[in-house]
Amino acid sequence: MEPFQVASFMTAGVLIVTGLWALLMMDNILKKIIGANLIGDGANLVLISIGYRPGGFIPEVMHHFHATATPSNYSHLLQFEEFASNASYSLPFALVLTNIVIGASTLSVMLALAVVLYKKYHTLSVQKMFEGDE
Amino acid sequence: MLEKVYEIFHEKMKDKGQGMGIGSALTSEFLMLSFLLIGAILVLRTANSTILGFGALIILGGILFTVPTVFKVEKENTDSINLSSFYVALTLALLFVIFLGGI
Amino acid sequence: MLNNSTLIPLMVVLPLIMAILVNFLHQKDKSVKFISIVSLIVFVFIPVVTLYGVHLFSGHLRTGSFPEISKLLIPDVYMGIVYSYGSVQKILMVVLTIITGFTVLTVLNKKMISGVYIAMIFISLASTSAIMLADDIFNFFVFTEILVVAQVALVIAVQDTKSFKAGFKYMIFGTISGASILLGIALLLGVYGLLNITDLSNAIKAGGQLNPIALSAVSLLTLGWLYESGLFPFHIIKCNMYENAKPEISALLQVQSKFVLVAMAIILFRVFSGFALLKSVMLGFAIFTVVLGSVMALQQVELRKLLSFVAVSQAGLVAVGFGIGTSFAIAAGIFHAINDVLSMAILFFIASFVYDKFKTTKLEELGDGLQVVPLVGFVMLLATLAISGVPPFNSYQSEWRLIQAAAQAGVPELGVLVILLSVATFVAIIKAFFMIFMKPGPKVEVNTEVRGTMFKAIIVILILTCLAIGLFPNIIYDPIYNFVVSLGV
Secondary structure (H helix, E strand, O other), X not given: OOHHHHHHHHHHHHHHHHHHHHHHHOOEXXXXXXXXXXXXXXXXXXXXXXXXXXXXXXXXOOHHHOOOOEOOEOHHHHHOHHHHHHEOOOHHHXXXXXXXXXXXXXXXXXXXXXXXXXXXXXOOEHHHHHHHHO | OHHHHHHHHHHHOOOOOOOHHHHHHHHXXXXXXXXXXXXXXXXXXXXXXXXXXXXXXXXXXXXXXXXXXXXXXXXXXXXXXXHHHHXXXXXXXXXXXXXXXXX | OOOEOOHHHHHHHHHHHHHXXXXXXXXXXXXXXXXXXXXXXXXXXXHHHOOOEEEEHHHOOEEEOOHHHXXXXXXXXXXXXXXXXOHHHHHHHHHHHHHHHHHHHHHHOOOOOOHXXXXXXXXXXXXXXXXXXXXXXXXXXXXXXXXXXXXXHHHHOOOOHHHHHHHHHHHHHHHHHHHHHHHHHHHHHHHHOOOEHHHHHHHHHXXXXXXXXXXXXXXXXXXXXXXHHOXXXXXXXXHHHHHHOOHHHHHHHHHHHHHHHHHHHHHHHHXXXXXXXXXXXXXXXXXXXXXXXXXXXXXXXXXXXXXHHHHHHHHHHHHHHHHHOOHHHHHHHHHHHHHHHHHHHHHXXXXXXXXXXXXXXXXXXXXXXXXXXXXXXXXXXXXHHHHOOOOOOHHHHHHHHHHHHHHHOOOHHHHHHHHHHHHHHHHHHHHHHHHHHHOOOOOOOOOOOOOOHHHHXXXXXHHHHHHHHHHOOHHHHHHHHHHHHHHOO
């Protein structure tokens, strides 16, 4: 593995651990939500780092490759060796885009709930909001 | 001895409803104790039968000192966010240890 | 196997389209009502007429993978997203759509009809359908996240502080578990380069022993499974959700949770086939949930909370079937899931009726119900027998099969546990039945406007279904068993 990829994975690990710690340990409701978001960001970074190729280029088949892939047969793409050996892995981009959208929707719902709970309790402390449950 | 157990339950369930409440609490106590015994047998049967026998007897003895168990179980199962977070963190760690360690 | 059925994705796409339409028509009550009822009939109709098969999105066929260049472990891969529809999916989809239909009918029966609310129900239906149909693990993950958001929306629609807090807690832990599932998928993608479940299971079989990265993926995916199913340690959060939603919505939520449990467990078994430690771990968590759920249920003094804990412990029992691991046990577990959602749905619908009629669900404050609504009381008694595994009802057939499977697998102690759970469930619910319908209670104000004809019709249909399945179990059980055997887990 390339040093850049290793550093990328370690950054993702730091993000996930920080997010998990914030989510579980912090008392402020907004800090918990930020922690939740950090975990999602860390997971996205892991996904992207999997597709890293040193010196690779964007996996788009340019017009001069004359790609005419039909669903039944991809074997003629083998002739584009330069593309096959140098393009970075394209699948994680699609997964991360979807995950960013999911993260945005869950973040918006959590923030809306935080606003409603603040209006009711006039505090951001989770301990005070949820103490009645014990 | 059964009267003592009933008195303990009667005292602890003052606000929860007498009569039927105590009946169901006694049922849950019985279920909890059976689970502890069955769980011990399930885990210990992989070892040899002497350990199984002694282990079951030790658990049975331990149970007699910790009756009633259901009130402690109820306190551990409240929907407090801190308690749930603790158990989630514990579970995640346990899963990693079991799968990566390999039992 | 390569027929490209177009009806299969309709089971996901059509509820989503109807959700958008109904949301758009919010506050136009008559249109919302008409479109919802027509949609529900179509949603039940589609799974019945769809033939078994797969659907290949964009027509991408199974093709060669060039293993020398791609370093994939298998020679053939699916190039696109695949949805597969078999006998188990058909039975689960029919049960899910029927109970969703009943829930929407009870919601439409109230004075205030909200297009947004019905849209959320349709979105949760679409997500659960996709989770059961998907043969692509990332597609499955996306819909689990959508399901969490839809379920939270349904709970917070009660607009009560407790429901906001329940929804917030559910979302917090949902984020952790969603990230776990995604990380598990990312690690599997990194090691094997595949997302399709069929291909992943072939690759893992070909790859020999699981390396540590794949084992980390197993633990992360198992945590996600525990959350989605509502097993220990997430059982309290699930109970919180069931308790704080409107009871007719809880009837729907528990169906979705149990079916997601079944679907995700099948996916885990297919992907990590032959990994015995996974089954033991699942069994451990399942047993914990069974015991904790029933112990807590016996302590409750409020009907909805009691039913929530019973629902959670029954989900644990379904997971016990998966944990035992033999084909017989897994088939018994899936069969129990189907039987149990039907009986729990009856009980939750009865809770909804009691809430509407008597304005409270606290057992101390209720009483003398049989004088007011004898039919509902009688059906609740039958439902108690049904859920406790008393013949001739359906849970008897599934619990008996579970006990037999446990004995055959060499763990007869689990049979004892199943019987104890049945007794505990019976005690808990019969106590509730007595306190609502039979005990001479304090004067509880009765809402005479609520006739509950729709409720009564629904619970009678459901209890008759339970009886029919109990008398003729092989109609449902044999396809399930054949499916499980063909999976080869």
